[in-house]
Amino acid sequence: AKTFEVEKIRKDFPILNRKVNGYPLVYFDNAATSQTPQQVIDVIVDYYSNYNANIHRGVHSLSQEATDKYEQARIKLQKHFNAEKPYEIIFTSGTTHGINLVASGFSEFLKEGDEILVSAMEHHSNIVPWQMLCERTGAILKVIPINLKGELIYSEYEKLINENTKLVFVNHVSNALGSVNPIKEIIEKAHANNAAVLIDGAQAAPHIKADVQALDVDFYVASAHKMCGPTGVGILYGKEAWLEKLPPYQGGGEMIATVSFEKTTYAGLPHKFEAGTPNICGGIAFGAAIDYMNQIGFDEIAAYEHELLEYATGKLKEIEGMKIYGEAEEKTAVISFNIEGLHPYDIGTLLDKMGIAVRTGHHCAQPVMDFFKIPGTVRASFSFYNSHDEIDSFIEAVKKAKMMLQ
Numbered sequence: 001a002k003t004f005e006v007e008k009i010r011k012d013f014p015i016l017n018r019k020v021n022g023y024p025l026v027y028f029d030n031a032a033t034s035q036t037p038q039q040v041i042d043v044i045v046d047y048y049s050n051y052n053a054n055i056h057r058g059v060h061s062l063s064q065e066a067t068d069k070y071e072q073a074r075i076k077l078q079k080h081f082n083a084e085k086p087y088e089i090i091f092t093s094g095t096t097h098g099i100n101l102v103a104s105g106f107s108e109f110l111k112e113g114d115e116i117l118v119s120a121m122e123h124h125s126n127i128v129p130w131q132m133l134c135e136r137t138g139a140i141l142k143v144i145p146i147n148l149k150g151e152l153i154y155s156e157y158e159k160l161i162n163e164n165t166k167l168v169f170v171n172h173v174s175n176a177l178g179s180v181n182p183i184k185e186i187i188e189k190a191h192a193n194n195a196a197v198l199i200d201g202a203q204a205a206p207h208i209k210a211d212v213q214a215l216d217v218d219f220y221v222a223s224a225h226k227m228c229g230p231t232g233v234g235i236l237y238g239k240e241a242w243l244e245k246l247p248p249y250q251g252g253g254e255m256i257a258t259v260s261f262e263k264t265t266y267a268g269l270p271h272k273f274e275a276g277t278p279n280i281c282g283g284i285a286f287g288a289a290i291d292y293m294n295q296i297g298f299d300e301i302a303a304y305e306h307e308l309l310e311y312a313t314g315k316l317k318e319i320e321g322m323k324i325y326g327e328a329e330e331k332t333a334v335i336s337f338n339i340e341g342l343h344p345y346d347i348g349t350l351l352d353k354m355g356i357a358v359r360t361g362h363h364c365a366q367p368v369m370d371f372f373k374i375p376g377t378v379r380a381s382f383s384f385y386n387s388h389d390e391i392d393s394f395i396e397a398v399k400k401a402k403m404m405l406q
């Protein structure tokens with residue numbers, strides 16, 4: 001296989017030249033947010049330097065240029081996720097916004113006693129909006145359990161789903177464990193029971209190219225900042241038929257056709273769900289991030305990140321007292337671990353003193369920590385611009401932190 005040119009790629013990321021506490025930055029918190037290549041930074045600078053303007057209604061050239069670039073970004077995202085229509089791609093402020101938009105809309109469709117299904121490995125943003133929906137409608141939230149390897153127990157899913165199930169929502173990849181869920185089967189089973197499916201793609205989208213038509217998924221959400229793009233922008237993919245059925249989420253400019261005090265009529269897709277001035281630059285930069293990752297290649301990225309995962313896992317397992325959470329057959333480059341007798345926060349703090357950025361705590365997945373009966377973990381998450389040398393530095397730092405804490 002072609003050697004992955006990580007040293008060449010690293011030159012695209014200015015931030016990787018940073019030092020932290022006198023040490024070279026080793027950025028292993030990619031599951032929280034990814035870093036931004038110069039190619040995307042340049043697009044952001046170009047926007048604000050040359051064609052910043054409000055979009056869709058301006059008669060002047062700048063507005064037209066900004067509108068064209070924004071709508072071109074939408075088409076890039078449509079092609080990337082293989083949506084049938086560009087207006088099935090709704091720009092959001094991120095995954096959390098997308099999930100809330102769908103959960104809010106489902107208030108119209110659910111009634112007392114209806115059932116909705118979530119997995120036990122979800123991020124809070126794919127739990128709380130649905131609990132709020134159940135409070136509003138009297139629907140019942142049921143939980144698909146996970147096993148000790150951090151995998152969803154599919155046989156339990158088959159038992160839980162029934163003719164009262166109206167919606168299934170699970171993540172494609174767990175941010176705390178890295179587990180990749182069998183979403184194609186989950187979707188097929190849900191549709192066989194006339195239930196709709198929302199897949200939370202926040203952690204998957206940086207590593208796996210989801211084909212929404214092949215998956216036949218009803219809703220798919222993702223955030224730009226996980227995929228080398230800026231924060232504050234993401235997408236909600238929805239099948240046209242579903243987006244037509246959902247009521248508007250926010251009222252305001254853009255999302256209307258006519259407004260009068262007697263009656264207001266709403267705009268068609270996608271603008272029905274895009275009230276107010278959007279993150280114009282963010283959307284355009286999201287498109288540039290998609291281009292950047294695609295020119296490297298998602299297959300190449302996934303293969304290289306898997307190499308990093310295997311290498312780091314092997315090295316960590318050599319450390320006495322090491323416990324790794326999340327050993328699914330299929331997982332992305334995320335390692336959650338603890339060291340016997342040590343608190344994750346202490347390890348994370350000492351690693352930062354040595355320039356190593358990891359995440360510690362419950363990772364907005366408290367049910368996962370409850371399942372494993374732990375307060376939290378140290379989470380190292382790798383991306384295609386990390387190197388084997390960085391993993392060696394990380395392992396040495398973990399060993400040093402362990403010595404200092406014992």
Ligand SMILES: Cc1ncc(COP(=O)(O)O)c(CNc2co[nH]c2=O)c1O
Binds near residue numbers: 202
């Ligand atoms: C699976 C999953 N779903 C939803 C979200 C929310 O995405 P947002 O709306 O863009 O914030 C995240 C963010 N995960 C993390 C954010 O920080 N550490 C994390 O693991 C996530 O990992």
